[in-house]
Amino acid sequence: MRILFLNGPNLNLLGTRQPEVYGRLTLADLEAMIRRRAEAAEVIVEFRQSNHEGQLVDWLHEARGQFAAVVLNAGAYTHTSVALRDAITAIEIPVIEIHLSNVHAREEFRHQSMIAPVCRGQITGFGAVSYFLGLEAAVLLVEGTP
Numbered sequence: 001m002r003i004l005f006l007n008g009p010n011l012n013l014l015g016t017r018q019p020e021v022y023g024r025l026t027l028a029d030l031e032a033m034i035r036r037r038a039e040a041a042e043v044i045v046e047f048r049q050s051n052h053e054g055q056l057v058d059w060l061h062e063a064r065g066q067f068a069a070v071v072l073n074a075g076a077y078t079h080t081s082v083a084l085r086d087a088i089t090a091i092e093i094p095v096i097e098i099h100l101s102n103v104h105a106r107e108e109f110r111h112q113s114m115i116a117p118v119c120r121g122q123i124t125g126f127g128a129v130s131y132f133l134g135l136e137a138a139v140l141l142v143e144g145t146p
């Protein structure tokens with residue numbers, strides 16, 4: 001099983017600023033941890049990050065036929081992007097929305113997710129654990145829960 005992790009704008013800065021909000025791990029640390037966990041479950045993961053909306057749209061399109069599910073931290077595009085929402089709708093594979101911070105406990109503009117209605121579900125507020133829960137959710141959804 002192949003799972004694609006997509007990370008949106010500014011997540012390349014993880015671990016360098018605002019540790020009180022986003023923690024001290026870098027994106028490379030997170031990737032290494034998820035990769036270890038996935039290997040133990042015999043799951044192949046691919047991890048990508050882009051600051052560009054169109055690149056994320058392209059990767060979502062390419063995921064079709066190549067990955068069983070997508071775990072998506074769309075960053076700030078979560079709250080604004082009709083393009084990501086349309087891409088998620090188009091690809092017909094499960095997309096799980098994840099966030100490090102609890103978006104519902106932050107500024108009002110972060111309470112609204114443009115992509116939530118077309119994702120299978122939302123995991124928010126668990127820090128690095130959100131990525132592990134995203135992986136777990138993806139595997140269980142693809143395998144089919146008992």
Ligand code: CA2
Pocket residue numbers: 009010011013014015016017018022073074075076077078098099100101102103110
């Ligand atoms: O909590 C999350 O995972 C977010 O998706 C992170 C986004 C934010 O716009 C969403 O509302 C919630 C921001 C990512 C920015 O990451 C940074 C990391 C370190 C320093 C500065 C920004």
